[in-house]
Amino acid sequence: MKKEVTGAQALMLSLIEEGVDTIFGYPGGAIIPVYDALYDFRDKVNHILARHEQGATHAAQGYARVSGKVGVSLVTSGPAATNAITGIADALLDSTPLVVIAGQVGTSLLGTDAFQEIDVVGITQPITKWSYQIRHAKDITWAVARAFYIARNGRPGPVMLDFTKSAQNEMVEFDYKPCTFIRSYLPYPEIRENQIDKAAQLINEAKKPYALVGQGVILANAEKELIDFLEKADIPAASTLLGLSAMPSDFRLNKGFLGMHGNVAPNMKTNECDVLIAIGMRFDDRVTGDLNTYAKQAKIIHMDIDQSEIGKNVPVDAPILGSVKESLPALTAKINSAKHTDWIDSFGEYDKQEYDAVIRNEVYRTEGELTMGEVVNKITEATKNKAVVVTDVGQNQMIAARYFKYTETRSVVTSGGLGTMGFGIPAALGAKVGAPDRTVCLFAGDGGFQMTMQELGTIMQENLGVKIILLDNRFLGMVRQWQELFFDERYSFTHMKNPDFVAIAKSYNIDSRLVTKREELDDAIADMLKDDKPYVLVVEVEQKGMVYPMVPAGSCVTNIIM
Amino acid sequence: METKLYTITVFSENTVGVLNQITIIFTRRGLNIETLSVSPSALPGIHKFTITLFTTPDMVEKVVNQIDKRVDILKAYYNTDEDLVFQELALYKLATEKVLELGSVEYFIRKYNIRVLEISNDCTVFLKAGHYAETQSLFEELSEKVGVLQFIRSGRIAITRSKVERLSDMLEEMQKIQEKQNGNRKV
Structure with a gap:
């Protein structure tokens, strides 16, 4: 016997059917019926009240990125939906599974410029994988099932459900059927043998094969398949920003970090290899630099689940369409065991150059002002390379990506595609909720910190043990770096007069400490990591630090400033 | 690169907002649609879009892939005039x-x-x-x-000169693949 419930209750029951136990949200007029229904599900669903809807979506992203589950965000109509937009766009560019449910005015008011009405479907279509308006309660179970199926399968991404208030209040028989098939969407393309054969032949003939590892490996849970593949043919590999932690940092064939502020060897070797194997990555411009000079000498194999990525930026000799979870083992089976010792050793020369020119001074400085690099290095050591690292955007992000080390997968949460300043604090609190047993360290700059620092309130209310390291250089550092390098040191509006960050943290009842000297750092880090409580460690670093090496935007990947 | 006239054919679910999903892909890349024609296809519930535009071979390929990627789109492909009977x-x-x-x-x-x-x-x-x-x-x-x-x-309407266009066969094939995969994979 099916029971009659309100649409709002049907939504809650549907979310529970999909295994949702955590929601990041913010109530408001057009979603009150859902919040009322949620009140009866407090034992099953942990609702975390953000301080701004942007924070709610970023928190859901952080949660999804570390847990592999779909992040869920619940907000009201109009301004709440528009506030959520940044997180939704971020999730699209970084392929994060997200279901965002926004309230909407009743169907009789749609299109009338009613109070807090906005065209949510129209606004979100360009930045979601799917966007749907629920106008009647009978559509709720269908829409929710479909939303979760679309968000989590294939190349993951954000889905928007625009939930009219009239549908929330209508009565409906609840009968849930999960979605297992959409005739217009094949999330996992079939692996084609001929594509595998062609790629295997290229790899078997290669003298200098080289693999680029992207987030696709992590999203497909194919970390082991990746290692098996690389080891069999002895192929050195490097990671994109979002691919970091797919391979442990100390893995023999892991040669580091690609891109604009990546390691020297991985970028240089892109233009020296004879076969380039891109695995679940999308040749972003921050990785490729100038496409006209990118890996022209190499045969290119591109493994991706998304047909539209293949050939989008780089012409491909051997595409392999499909999930790397399936294509990597298929390819491993067809390649010969090999040794490429000389080729792999040749990375070492560039590593030494980079150490001498950049790393020694950034990470192992003994006098002068503190650097971002040494702070990151001390913290990765103090956490035995086991922490989840979350970053904001800018210099803090690039330095964290360069110097943090990983032993476990899903250890990096950063806004790669959209580059969203303000991502850090909410994403970190979401990550802590998604991985409560892990240490979560956020590196943020003074700019990004102040974009979403109201989320300290969320951290306080939920007592989330997020370790926030604020690298304060009193500048919008990355923009200042560009102004120094490319705009004649004209520091147009990049200097910031900052508040007393320790006092701000303390006003939220969060432990905090200011470090200005090198000799204070170890003690402060130990203090921060002594328990599982939230902490804001404010470190005054050099004002005009630079992130090197650097491939200038649009330049050849081998044109590296150090 | 030289531009020429391409005809893009799109089969979609008949849901609210599909046209917008398609047009925003042209907007992003700064492409002008030359003609557009939309009508129910031979299969119930499926609509057919015929879109023409002047562009390069590289661009039309990328645009069609990005249209095809949308969840509500069943199939998208493109042709040049030689491949088509059009009116x-x-x-x-x-x-x-x-x-x-x-x-x-x-x-x-x-x-x-x-x-x-x-x-x-x-x-x-x-x-x-x-x-x-x-x-x-x-x-x-x-x-x-x-x-x-x-x-x-x-707007232009067009059918291909090549063998019969069997959307229903393609749909059947997709269903078979997904049923097979659902058997293998816990969804």
Whole structure:
């Protein structure tokens, strides 16, 4: 016997059917019926009240990125939906599974410029994988099932459900059927043998094969398949920003970090290899630099689940369409065991150059002002390379990506595609909720910190043990770096007069400490990591630090400033 | 790179907002749609879009892939004119008194193979099916000799010359693949 419930209750029951136990949200007029229904599900669903809807979506992203589950965000109509937009766009560019449910005015008011009405479907279509308006309660179970199926399968991404208030209040028989098939969407393309054969032949003939590892490996849970593949043919590999932690940092064939502020060897070797194997990555411009000079000498194999990525930026000799979870083992089976010792050793020369020119001074400085690099290095050591690292955007992000080390997968949460300043604090609190047993360290700059620092309130209310390291250089550092390098040191509006960050943290009842000297750092880090409580460690670093090496935007990947 | 006219065909679910999902892909890349025609396809619940635009081979490939990627899109592909049998319709409204002044419309009917849809005191309406150049050339000649009160041209409709387009076969194939995968994979 099916029971009659309100649409709002049907939504809650549907979310529970999909295994949702955590929601990041913010109530408001057009979603009150859902919040009322949620009140009866407090034992099953942990609702975390953000301080701004942007924070709610970023928190859901952080949660999804570390847990592999779909992040869920619940907000009201109009301004709440528009506030959520940044997180939704971020999730699209970084392929994060997200279901965002926004309230909407009743169907009789749609299109009338009613109070807090906005065209949510129209606004979100360009930045979601799917966007749907629920106008009647009978559509709720269908829409929710479909939303979760679309968000989590294939190349993951954000889905928007625009939930009219009239549908929330209508009565409906609840009968849930999960979605297992959409005739217009094949999330996992079939692996084609001929594509595998062609790629295997290229790899078997290669003298200098080289693999680029992207987030696709992590999203497909194919970390082991990746290692098996690389080891069999002895192929050195490097990671994109979002691919970091797919391979442990100390893995023999892991040669580091690609891109604009990546390691020297991985970028240089892109233009020296004879076969380039891109695995679940999308040749972003921050990785490729100038496409006209990118890996022209190499045969290119591109493994991706998304047909539209293949050939989008780089012409491909051997595409392999499909999930790397399936294509990597298929390819491993067809390649010969090999040794490429000389080729792999040749990375070492560039590593030494980079150490001498950049790393020694950034990470192992003994006098002068503190650097971002040494702070990151001390913290990765103090956490035995086991922490989840979350970053904001800018210099803090690039330095964290360069110097943090990983032993476990899903250890990096950063806004790669959209580059969203303000991502850090909410994403970190979401990550802590998604991985409560892990240490979560956020590196943020003074700019990004102040974009979403109201989320300290969320951290306080939920007592989330997020370790926030604020690298304060009193500048919008990355923009200042560009102004120094490319705009004649004209520091147009990049200097910031900052508040007393320790006092701000303390006003939220969060432990905090200011470090200005090198000799204070170890003690402060130990203090921060002594328990599982939230902490804001404010470190005054050099004002005009630079992130090197650097491939200038649009330049050849081998044109590296150090 | 040289641009030419491409015809993009899209099969979609008949849901609210599909047209917007398609057009935003053109907007992002700064592409102008030349013609657009939308109608129910042979399969119930599935709509067919025919879109033409001038662009490069590289661009049309990327645009079609990005359209095809959308969840509500069943299939998208593109062709050039050689692959297609295509047609447009045009309607021409003329002042009946001016037409009568000509003395005869036989010339137009024979030369352009037009149909006359309406003759009344107020107006006469011609219909012509043909390619752009043909409907355009009639428009120009009528404008010069009679004057055209109103003119409307439809978007292109097209079918491929190659073997029968079997969307239903493709749908069946997709269903088989997904059923097989659902058996293997816990969804």
